[in-house]
Amino acid sequence: MAQSEQAWQDEARDIMRGIGGAAIIGVPLVYTREVWEIATTFGRQEIFLLVFWGSLVCFGFSLFSGFRKDSGVAAAAKDAVESIAIGVLLAIALLFLLGVVDMQTSLVEAVSRVAVETVPLAMGASVANTQFGSDDNSEDDSGESNDSALREAGFAAAGALIFAASIAPTEEVALIAERLNPLGIAGIALFSLLLTCGMIFVADFTGGDKRRGAKGVLQSPLGETVLAYAIALIVAFVCVAYFHALSPLPNPYPMIALTVVLALPASVGGAVGRLIV
Structure with a gap:
């Protein structure tokens, strides 16, 4: 069994x-x-x-x-x-x-x-x-959980920025966002969360076994997935605000749509940030 x-x-x-x-x-x-x-x-x-x-x-x-x-x-x-x-x-x-x-x-x-x-x-x-693929011989840094979490958050942000910044200036992001209704936006957000969780905890790209054994809310699959996606959303929001010169006021929907659309590639970059930084 x-x-x-x-x-x-x-x-x-x-x-x-x-x-x-x-x-x-x-x-x-x-x-x-x-x-x-x-x-x-x-x-x-x-x-x-x-x-x-x-x-x-x-x-x-x-x-x-x-x-x-x-x-x-x-x-x-x-x-x-x-x-x-x-x-x-x-x-x-x-x-x-x-x-x-x-x-x-x-x-x-x-x-x-x-x-x-x-x-x-x-x-x-x-x-x-x-x-x-993950490195099976990587050192165990579980004793430095706080420093490790902060470092990984920084790498996730850097990886998200690498992916998002290369796509954000293009017109495709706006074209995609214009086509989508709120249900479509929610679908992209859910897909991004599932993909992030799978890449971090299932694919074992970055030591998933040690992550599953780590203690703390942010080291759990749900906690780290939400944190990684939140970082991707923040990076995407900054890129959208900079490259598309949009403001969330008075109508926040275009900004939200663009951010969620861009957060998909940003979440991919964030999930493997330690590998591409």
């Missing part, structure tokens, strides 16, 4: 690590209008070739750095297939959440956009283990 539970935990970690790697590499491209538009110019042959070559690249990456620790050609092929699957599902989720694809979008256009976004997301999943 214990072995079966451990196997499920390992499977969840591996899948979440792939999703996290996909988000780190691919989310900025999901916020790129040129990618949305060029996808609509591709025919069936171009889409097929794009996915085919993308699958080969994922296979090559998986031979050396798949999101699982298994090795060999068969394991790499399995990783590549799962990387593409992660890319497809994450692309669909992100494009629908951001309003780039909706029920009025034609099937051909929707498939094209999903396919184009799938490739970079799948590549991110393929390199997750080597590029973003």
Whole structure:
């Protein structure tokens, strides 16, 4: 029973690590209008070739750095297939959440956009283990919980700023925010929270085992997830205020919408801040 539970935990970690790697590499491209538009110019042959070559690249990456620790050609092929699957599902989720694809979008256009976004997301999943995997030999700093929490908050803010500042000046953030109703904004916020929690505590990018064993409200999964997302929201708010010259008064909704939209990539950056700073 214990072995079966451990196997499920390992499977969840591996899948979440792939999703996290996909988000780190691919989310900025999901916020790129040129990618949305060029996808609509591709025919069936171009889409097929794009996915085919993308699958080969994922296979090559998986031979050396798949999101699982298994090795060999068969394991790499399995990783590549799962990387593409992660890319497809994450692309669909992100494009629908951001309003780039909706029920009025034609099937051909929707498939094209999903396919184009799938490739970079799948590549991110393929390199997750080597590029973003946790260091099992990292030192235990549980005795310095206060200093550690403050340091991690600073790294989270820096990581969030790196991701948010590169996207905030673009018109895509405003275009996405204009399309969304309050329910869509709430959906993005919930997705950001779940992704943050998964990357910090499930994917084990940054010592999730030690985090789960740490004491204190802010070291619990709920506490640290809320703190990380709050930091992402603050960073996104500052970027929106600076680059879009908006004020929360008299109508706060545009500011809220822009902040939540930008907080999605900011939360990805914040979740892995210690790795990219």
